[in-house]
Amino acid sequence: MVTIQDVARAAGVSAMTVSHVINDHPHVKTETRARVLQAITDLDYRVNVAARNLRTGRTGTIGLAVPEVDRPYYGQLAAEIITAAARHNLKVAIEQTGASREGELDALALSRNRLYDGLILSTVGLGPADTDLLKVDYPMVILGERIFDGPVDHVAMPNVEGARAATAHLIERGCRRVVLIDGGPPGDEVDVSSLRYDGYREALAEAGIPLDPRLLVHIDGLTMEQGAAAARRVSESGVEFDGAFCVTDTVAMGALRGFADAGVRVPQDVKVIGFDNIAEGAYIVPSLSSIDPDHALMASTAVRFLVGRLAEKGKKRQVAREFISRFTVVARESTGG
Amino acid sequence: MVTIQDVARAAGVSAMTVSHVINDHPHVKTETRARVLQAITDLDYRVNVAARNLRTGRTGTIGLAVPEVDRPYYGQLAAEIITAAARHNLKVAIEQTGASREGELDALALSRNRLYDGLILSTVGLGPADTDLLKVDYPMVILGERIFDGPVDHVAMPNVEGARAATAHLIERGCRRVVLIDGGPPGDEVDVSSLRYDGYREALAEAGIPLDPRLLVHIDGLTMEQGAAAARRVSESGVEFDGAFCVTDTVAMGALRGFADAGVRVPQDVKVIGFDNIAEGAYIVPSLSSIDPDHALMASTAVRFLVGRLAEKGKKRQVAREFISRFTVVARESTGG
DNA sequence: TTGTAAGCGTTATCAC
DNA sequence: GTGATAACGCTTACAA
Numbered sequence: 001m002v003t004i005q006d007v008a009r010a011a012g013v014s015a016m017t018v019s020h021v022i023n024d025h026p027h028v029k030t031e032t033r034a035r036v037l038q039a040i041t042d043l044d045y046r047v048n049v050a051a052r053n054l055r056t057g058r059t060g061t062i063g064l065a066v067p068e069v070d071r072p073y074y075g076q077l078a079a080e081i082i083t084a085a086a087r088h089n090l091k092v093a094i095e096q097t098g099a100s101r102e103g104e105l106d107a108l109a110l111s112r113n114r115l116y117d118g119l120i121l122s123t124v125g126l127g128p129a130d131t132d133l134l135k136v137d138y139p140m141v142i143l144g145e146r147i148f149d150g151p152v153d154h155v156a157m158p159n160v161e162g163a164r165a166a167t168a169h170l171i172e173r174g175c176r177r178v179v180l181i182d183g184g185p186p187g188d189e190v191d192v193s194s195l196r197y198d199g200y201r202e203a204l205a206e207a208g209i210p211l212d213p214r215l216l217v218h219i220d221g222l223t224m225e226q227g228a229a230a231a232r233r234v235s236e237s238g239v240e241f242d243g244a245f246c247v248t249d250t251v252a253m254g255a256l257r258g259f260a261d262a263g264v265r266v267p268q269d270v271k272v273i274g275f276d277n278i279a280e281g282a283y284i285v286p287s288l289s290s291i292d293p294d295h296a297l298m299a300s301t302a303v304r305f306l307v308g309r310l311a312e313k314g315k316k317r318q319v320a321r322e323f324i325s326r327f328t329v330v331a332r333e334s335t336g337g
Numbered sequence: 338m339v340t341i342q343d344v345a346r347a348a349g350v351s352a353m354t355v356s357h358v359i360n361d362h363p364h365v366k367t368e369t370r371a372r373v374l375q376a377i378t379d380l381d382y383r384v385n386v387a388a389r390n391l392r393t394g395r396t397g398t399i400g401l402a403v404p405e406v407d408r409p410y411y412g413q414l415a416a417e418i419i420t421a422a423a424r425h426n427l428k429v430a431i432e433q434t435g436a437s438r439e440g441e442l443d444a445l446a447l448s449r450n451r452l453y454d455g456l457i458l459s460t461v462g463l464g465p466a467d468t469d470l471l472k473v474d475y476p477m478v479i480l481g482e483r484i485f486d487g488p489v490d491h492v493a494m495p496n497v498e499g500a501r502a503a504t505a506h507l508i509e510r511g512c513r514r515v516v517l518i519d520g521g522p523p524g525d526e527v528d529v530s531s532l533r534y535d536g537y538r539e540a541l542a543e544a545g546i547p548l549d550p551r552l553l554v555h556i557d558g559l560t561m562e563q564g565a566a567a568a569r570r571v572s573e574s575g576v577e578f579d580g581a582f583c584v585t586d587t588v589a590m591g592a593l594r595g596f597a598d599a600g601v602r603v604p605q606d607v608k609v610i611g612f613d614n615i616a617e618g619a620y621i622v623p624s625l626s627s628i629d630p631d632h633a634l635m636a637s638t639a640v641r642f643l644v645g646r647l648a649e650k651g652k653k654r655q656v657a658r659e660f661i662s663r664f665t666v667v668a669r670e671s672t673g674g
Numbered sequence: 675t676t677g678t679a680a681g682c683g684t685t686a687t688c689a690c
Numbered sequence: 691g692t693g694a695t696a697a698c699g700c701t702t703a704c705a706a
Contacts, residue, residue, distance in 0.1 A: 003683060014693045019685055027691055049452045050396065051683035053387040054698050061430070061452070068416060069431075070616070075412035079405060082433050091452075093398070093430035094406075096419050115386045115398070224620045257620040279407070283561045283594040284621050340699060351677045356701060364675055388699035391682050 002045045011039035022047060061091040062306060063116035065107035067099035067124055071222075071250055072278040074122065077143075080299035081120060088307050090117070099221070101125035108136060118306045124191060139309030141302045145191055153305040154322045155298050159192060162291040162327045163199025164206075166245050166273045169289065169329050171207045173271050173336050175243030178204070181217045181230045181255055182247040192222075196247050196275065214239045222247060227254025228261070235262035242270055249274035249281050249290055256284065256334070272334040286333035298325045339382045348376035359384060398428040399643060400453035402444035404436035404461055408559075408587055409615040411459065414480075417636035418457060425644050427454070436558070438462035445473060455643045461528060476646030478639045482528055490642040491659045492635050496529060499628040499664045500536025501543075503582050503610045506626070506666050508544045510608050510673050512580030515541070518554045518567045518592055519584040529559075533584050533612065551576045559584060564591025565598070572599035579607055586611035586618050586627055593621065593671070608672040623670035635662045 004022075008015045013036060020028050021036040028036075039045075053059045064081055066074040082092045093116060097103030104125050118139030126133070134142070134152050141153045170178050180200050183193035197216075204211050217234050219226035227246060234241065235258070244259075246252035252274030259266055266272050266286050274281065277292035301323045312318065331337065341359075345352045350373060357365050358373040365373075376382075390396045401418055403411040419429045430453060434440030441462050455476030463470070471479070471489050478490045507515050517537050520530035534553075541548055554571050556563035564583060571578065572595070581596075583589035589611030596603055603609050603623055611618065614629035638660045649655065668674065 005683080016685080016693050029691060032691080046446075048391070048683050050387050050390040052685075054385070054391050055684045059387065059452075069406065069419065070409070070413040070416035072407070072409060072412070072617075075409070076407040078431070079407035079433065082406065082431075091430070091432070093428070094415075094419075095428070096416065109383075115396075224616070228620060253617065254620055257622060257624070260622045279561070280409075280590065280617060283565060283590055285594060285597045287594070352700080353677055366675065385699050389701075392701045
């Protein structure tokens with residue numbers, strides 16, 4: 001392994017001078033710099049990041065903890081974050097939490113191992129009750145649901161507003177009996193499902209449509225499989241409906257399949273809208289209407305918040321910031337174009 | 338920051354004893370161990386991975402370089418690899434190469450920074466000409482196309498055989514004029530497209546069907562967008578066809594949209610099959626027939642190869658191994674069920 | 675069974 | 691402009 005000492009010897013300087021060159025410090029004679037760079041090239045020297053990290057406390061890598069990388073939404077989010085982080089010369093290591101509270105706590109603990117300079121945590125399992133656990137001593141940004149009065153920076157989706165707009169969009173298109181396929185009965189957790197359920201309720205109330213509990217379909221996990229099963233179930237239940245708001249696009253893709261299985265036509269018999277605007281939605285048949293929360297903006301904001309924290313170092317810490325993304329309604333074939 | 342010294346002081350032992358406890362070394366009195374563990378809990382001590390890494394040369398993290406994490410295929414592959422790596426107590430850091438030769442070379446170089454113990458590189462841009470570049474001095478496994486006589490371990494898909502089976506499946510279902518949507522004219526690179534083109538040709542030859550160049554549709558990138566455009570193009574070209582083999586499922590999903598746009602019905606007018614068996618394929622309408630290369634097996638094999646290399650340390654290096662995965666044809670609605 | 679000493683490769687500090 | 695020294699937190703080798 002080639003070390004900084006080897007380079008120094010080859011260039012006829014001290015290790016410190018090599019270090020100065022590597023780190024772009026001023027006050028190095030142009031000629032010396034050239035000699036050092038030449039030696040670095042000749043020997044194919046690479047800095048040992050671990051050693052640098054030990055000395056500086058920085059790794060140049062941030063952690064990104066998401067429920068599952070194979071769900072399109074998180075894959076697309078991860079890609080955006082990698083892109084945004086690269087602009088700050090940061091690398092991203094992705095952790096999977098398995099969408100569980102335990103997995104998210106693990107991610108919190110792991111980052112204490114100082115492998116990463118900071119952590120972007122996409123929560124689904126942690127709730128307001130876990131506020132204390134978020135008081136970590138390293139830079140962190142929460143990406144996801146709103147945690148009331150959380151002590152950390154927070155980038156959230158416009159969940160309630162987006163869900164209200166999605167439901168209102170269905171109503172505008174003539175739906176009066178809108179099924180909600182979501183992740184379970186509202187509990188005390190502030191999770192995606194209950195927030196989006198709030199939006200759904202608000203939109204119905206605004207339109208003067210009474211909420212019919214038989215139109216609330218709860219599923220166990222936000223997967224295509226569960227979405228498909230839910231759509232089949234409601235189709236065979238005998239309950240009348242003419243619209244469906246699915247809590248995520250992944251669930252909606254499953255629901256489209258479930259309706260097809262049940263012989264229910266989209267959008268003629270039922271209009272369907274999801275939430276997230278994943279890339280696949282524009283290509284499936286029928287293409288999927290959705291709420292687009294501007295992932296790129298969320299990703300770049302999360303990274304910007306984290307970079308801000310990284311820079312705080314000695315200075316006193318700023319108060320926790322919150323950013324709620326904007327959204328647009330994307331009308332496609334599944335709601336009639 | 339709590340260090341091993343702090344723990345030692347609190348437990349009334351030396352740092353070495355703490356180290357022994359942390360690393361599960363035997364020869365520590367039960368009572369001493371308990372005292373140390375108590376101190377660790379009390380102080381909320383975490384090992385500094387960078388320091389350990391500097392000393393041991395191990396990080397406990399492997400790198401995974403894939404073209405793009407937001408393509409379903411790679412997302413699902415990454416999830417499998419994370420799962421397989423976790424069984425060996427290894428974490429996975431994901432890099433994006435952007436599907437370019439440069440990006441892949443960057444990934445190769447980055448791992449020299451010793452951030453990772455080893456690298457799983459999913460190649461699409463590197464070819465046999467780059468064999469020399471793969472002679473790196475750290476554990477590496479190539480995941481993807483076959484690189485002739487490569488000097489590294491290699492886990493490959495059954496590209497030619499799978500493509501042949503996919504095409505044969507269309508022929509079995511009655512297709513005689515099978516469109517191939519692939520990534521470009523076969524060059525000297527051994528890439529997915531040219532390998533799968535070989536399989537396509539073989540299947541046609543076996544069935545005694547002459548190859549019609551007008552049925553070869555080349556696209557610029559293996560995306561849904563390109564797939565959709567290709568399907569529209571061939572539909573409007575006036576060329577007759579009754580089947581389509583798309584080089585990946587992502588391209589096939591795009592093609593399904595393109596055919597729908599052009600008023601071509603699947604599977605009545607054209608039967609469509611992809612390659613990769615991504616999860617979405619089972620849910621879209623019509624569901625997508627595909628070649629399943631057993632991702633889980635590929636992922637676990639890649640990790641196993643890498644773990645084997647990690648263990649080599651002092652011993653002499655074994656010869657490079659090669660594993661070609663098996664495959665199955667998954668017949669769904671897009672080829673008539 | 676526990677502890678001492680040394681060093682992994684780098685950089686902050688400060689002297690020259 | 692350049693370099694000597696020490697230190698980051700940990701573990702290997704060996705001593706007690």
